[in-house]
Amino acid sequence: xxxxxxxYETNIRAMEVDVFVLDFSYDVExxxxxxxxxxxxxxxxxxVILEKEFRPYFxxxxxxxxxxxxxxxxxxxxxxxxxxxxxxxxxxxxxxGEPVKTLRIQTIIPAYxxxxxxxxxxxKGIREVLEADIRFYMRYSIDSGVKxxxxxxxxxxxxxxxxxxxxxxxxxxxxxxxxEANPPIMRTMAFDIEVYNKYGFPDPKRDPIIxxxxxxxxxxxxxxxxxxxxxxVIRDFVKFVVDYDPDIILGYNSNGFDWQYLTERASSRNLKxxxxxxxxxxxxxxxxxxxxIMGRLNVDLLGFAEGVExxxxxxxxxIADYLGVVPKASxxxxxWYQIPEYWADPKKRDTVLKYNLDDARxxxxxxxxxxxxxxxxxxxxxxPLDQLPMASVGYRVEWLLMREAYKFNELxxxxxxxxxxxxxxxxxxxxKPGIHENVVVLDFTSMYPSIMVKYNIGPDTLxxxxxxxxxxxxxxxxxxxxxxxxxxxxxxxxxLEERKAIKEKLKDVTDEYERxxxxxxxxxxxxxxxxxYGYMGWLNARWYSKEGAEAVTAWGRETIxxxxxxxxxxxxxxxxxDTDSIFVKGDLSKVGRLVExxxxxxxxEIKVDKKYKRIFFTENKKRYAGLTxxxxxxIVGFEAIRGDWCELAKEAQRMVIETTLLKGVxxxxxxxxxxxxxxxxxxxxxxxxxxxxxxxxxxxxxxxDAPHVIAAKKAMxxxxxxxxxxxxxxxxxxxxxxxxxxxxxxxMVKDKNRIDVDYYxxxxxxxxxxxxxxxxxxxxxxxxxxxxxxxxxxxxx
DNA sequence: AACTGTGGCGCAAAAG
DNA sequence: CTTTTGCGCCACAGTT
Numbered sequence: 001x002x003x004x005x006x007x008y009e010t011n012i013r014a015m016e017v018d019v020f021v022l023d024f025s026y027d028v029e030x031x032x033x034x035x036x037x038x039x040x041x042x043x044x045x046x047x048v049i050l051e052k053e054f055r056p057y058f059x060x061x062x063x064x065x066x067x068x069x070x071x072x073x074x075x076x077x078x079x080x081x082x083x084x085x086x087x088x089x090x091x092x093x094x095x096x097g098e099p100v101k102t103l104r105i106q107t108i109i110p111a112y113x114x115x116x117x118x119x120x121x122x123x124k125g126i127r128e129v130l131e132a133d134i135r136f137y138m139r140y141s142i143d144s145g146v147k148x149x150x151x152x153x154x155x156x157x158x159x160x161x162x163x164x165x166x167x168x169x170x171x172x173x174x175x176x177x178x179x180e181a182n183p184p185i186m187r188t189m190a191f192d193i194e195v196y197n198k199y200g201f202p203d204p205k206r207d208p209i210i211x212x213x214x215x216x217x218x219x220x221x222x223x224x225x226x227x228x229x230x231x232x233v234i235r236d237f238v239k240f241v242v243d244y245d246p247d248i249i250l251g252y253n254s255n256g257f258d259w260q261y262l263t264e265r266a267s268s269r270n271l272k273x274x275x276x277x278x279x280x281x282x283x284x285x286x287x288x289x290x291x292x293i294m295g296r297l298n299v300d301l302l303g304f305a306e307g308v309e310x311x312x313x314x315x316x317x318x319i320a321d322y323l324g325v326v327p328k329a330s331x332x333x334x335x336w337y338q339i340p341e342y343w344a345d346p347k348k349r350d351t352v353l354k355y356n357l358d359d360a361r362x363x364x365x366x367x368x369x370x371x372x373x374x375x376x377x378x379x380x381x382x383x384p385l386d387q388l389p390m391a392s393v394g395y396r397v398e399w400l401l402m403r404e405a406y407k408f409n410e411l412x413x414x415x416x417x418x419x420x421x422x423x424x425x426x427x428x429x430x431x432k433p434g435i436h437e438n439v440v441v442l443d444f445t446s447m448y449p450s451i452m453v454k455y456n457i458g459p460d461t462l463x464x465x466x467x468x469x470x471x472x473x474x475x476x477x478x479x480x481x482x483x484x485x486x487x488x489x490x491x492x493x494x495x496l497e498e499r500k501a502i503k504e505k506l507k508d509v510t511d512e513y514e515r516x517x518x519x520x521x522x523x524x525x526x527x528x529x530x531x532x533y534g535y536m537g538w539l540n541a542r543w544y545s546k547e548g549a550e551a552v553t554a555w556g557r558e559t560i561x562x563x564x565x566x567x568x569x570x571x572x573x574x575x576x577x578d579t580d581s582i583f584v585k586g587d588l589s590k591v592g593r594l595v596e597x598x599x600x601x602x603x604x605e606i607k608v609d610k611k612y613k614r615i616f617f618t619e620n621k622k623r624y625a626g627l628t629x630x631x632x633x634x635i636v637g638f639e640a641i642r643g644d645w646c647e648l649a650k651e652a653q654r655m656v657i658e659t660t661l662l663k664g665v666x667x668x669x670x671x672x673x674x675x676x677x678x679x680x681x682x683x684x685x686x687x688x689x690x691x692x693x694x695x696x697x698x699x700x701x702x703x704x705d706a707p708h709v710i711a712a713k714k715a716m717x718x719x720x721x722x723x724x725x726x727x728x729x730x731x732x733x734x735x736x737x738x739x740x741x742x743x744x745x746x747x748m749v750k751d752k753n754r755i756d757v758d759y760y761x762x763x764x765x766x767x768x769x770x771x772x773x774x775x776x777x778x779x780x781x782x783x784x785x786x787x788x789x790x791x792x793x794x795x796x797x
Numbered sequence: 798a799a800c801t802g803t804g805g806c807g808c809a810a811a812a813g
Numbered sequence: 814c815t816t817t818t819g820c821g822c823c824a825c826a827g828t829t
Contacts, residue, residue: 425815
């Protein structure tokens with residue numbers, strides 16, 4: 001009777017659903033793990049699919065002379081009642097392409113994998129223990145093929161909702177299909193918090209939140225601390241998030257500040273930041289400082305902004321301004337140290353509120369710039385969108401590789417501690433100094449990935465000793481077997497071919513939405529493919545191969561040498577070259593033939609990247625400036641585009657470069673003299689003199705008292721916190737002694753007259769300008785002489 | 798004792 | 814990932 005009933009029920013409830021996968025998480029319920037697949041159904045409902053059957057496991061790689069049966073029994077003997085070893089199975093797998101015998105050891109609770117791993121590793125007859133360090137939800141995603149931002153068609157049964165803030169909860173019965181299609185509309189919310197910071201860097205135990213600003217498709221919302229107590233602010237904000245129910249929560253440095261502060265502040269006030277889709281779950285800090293929110297994607301856009309190299313100080317206002325999302329002129333601009341003063345003054349308080357909303361709005365609007373690319377990177381790498389911005393390039397590549405390894409029945413190597421070992425890199429050609437007319441830049445397309453594919457490079461294709469059918473790398477002599485395809489080649493081929501196909505398809509697509517999607521996919525594929533070489537030479541990489549990385553650069557050097565040889569053979573003059581490019585001058589009508597010749601003879605694609613009407617080089621490599629065919633001025637490598645020179649020096653150099661290219665050296669000298677005189681007359685803003693540097697280490701680690709380190713220490717002692725990786729802006733003031741003794745954080749200097757003008761002229765403007773003009777015979781005295789006016793002479797003494 | 802020149806080294810940031 | 818550049822500190826040697 002009971003059985004009949006169940007059968008009947010199952011038939012009624014079993015159904016098919018289509019769900020767009022947002023994220024994964026897992027929980028251990030009643031001593032067994034459950035995987036949550038959070039998503040949006042075809043009908044637009046927020047749903048979760050539970051997978052209760054999947055179990056954690058790892059592999060033990062056997063020595064050749066071991067008997068699997070005996071070892072399996074021995075391993076089973078390690079079983080603990082809290083999480084028994086449920087299965088030990090002998091499997092044929094591949095390790096670096098070689099067939100191997102492994103035991104697959106399965107348990108119940110994910111945390112026990114580590115415990116069993118350590119015990120199994122000590123047993124006799126075990127060569128290595130593998131795949132024990134893969135996160136459980138990741139393990140599931142790899143094995144099941146369920147990937148974020150893909151659709152999942154599945155047979156499910158409806159389940160109890162029990163404390164989940166979704167429309168439906170299903171139990172997974174069977175995966176029917178995983179496919180890519182247009183994503184549903186995702187509800188997106190941006191937020192930003194402002195904190196009382198009168199006593200320097202805010203402390204969550206002491207300083208209240210003064211306002212939380214929110215921006216959504218429906219516009220702004222604000223939670224303001226009116227009574228000096230922020231309990232209600234936090235409570236209202238949490239309620240708002242739960243009610244609005246966003247799929248994506250955007251912030252700017254929200255992993256580094258907002259979530260940290262909010263959770264600490266809340267816990268010190270006995271509140272819970274219960275904003276997840278599971279009741280009672282708080283944002284939890286996972287790997288690399290990222291905060292996970294159950295069922296939602298917590299995306300910190302700062303991670304994407306790091307990729308915008310043109311902007312040196314990656315503050316929200318700078319990034320939003322540069323990308324044209326919110327121009328600085330159209331928003332409230334406040335420095336962090338002005339907040340307490342403005343907040344305390346009833347007449348100025350409104351400015352703080354506007355400032356907060358401008359930040360929330362900027363964050364919200366930045367989504368259109370960053371998310372389409374992020375979506376594509378998620379689809380390709382399989383790394384959930386919320387982890388993507390924090391993950392380094394290496395980890396993005398590795399996620400893709402791990403998924404592919406599973407498909408190929410390859411074991412995933414362990415992460416190893418390796419000592420640093422350097423190897424030779426790309427070839428840089430000595431530039432021909434001076435001004436050149438009509439120079440063409442030829443670029444090998446995706447040189448390193450193409451070389452990896454062409455010569456089948458990788459740790460699994462490397463042959464030590466004799467080899468009949470191998471490619472041999474020049475200079476270093478490493479050999480790689482020609483067939484079958486190695487791990488890297490197989491994956492790279494797919495990426496490069498897909499990119500080619502997309503570029504082809506783009507020629508016919510007119511739909512704007514589809515064009516954008518393909519454009520971003522194409523970019524993401526390029527970024528991923530180009531990251532493979534760097535990944536292979538990354539000490540932390542699971543598929544590290546020094547020999548591989550060394551061979552890639554060696555073939556690269558050979559390729560560029562051959563290209564140069566062919567170009568000069570055709571009568572071209574080589575002006576410069578770096579790694580995968582050559583700058584040539586000569587009969588431009590023959591460039592097309594040169595391109596064809598190189599491409600066919602070297603079997604690597606080269607193309608015209610740029611044409612310069614006029615270009616100049618100094619004696620230095622990696623530095624030049626040119627006027628393109630489109631009358632744009634390109635500046636490469638010089639101070640003008642570096643983040644660690646003051647704006648004034650950069651502007652002066654930019655001016656000199658432009659004038660030199662367009663009007664000639666004499667005119668440029670005149671301009672430079674004018675600028676120097678202006679500074680001597682103190683006609684500048686303090687902002688233009690700030691020198692920004694990042695702190696690559698924590699302050700104690702520095703061995704020398706470099707100026708930026710001293711400036712950071714001064715900032716620290718006045719209450720400002722600068723962490724490792726942060727940026728410090730400083731100016732040089734008058735006084736005696738080393739530069740280090742005369743630096744001060746820019747926000748601590750209010751009086752323009754304290755500035756050491758001589759430093760800025762002699763160590764910033766003159767060197768920057770001379771870098772361009774010196775090759776033309778201009779000396780320091782030509783710039784400084786004859787321009788000193790009496791007035792400033794007296795004022796400076 | 799105070800200054801100047803030099804070369805090594807630490808450090809950051811660019812190109813590819 | 815390597816290559817390249819350049820500033821400033823630091824120690825040292827030689828000079829005034």
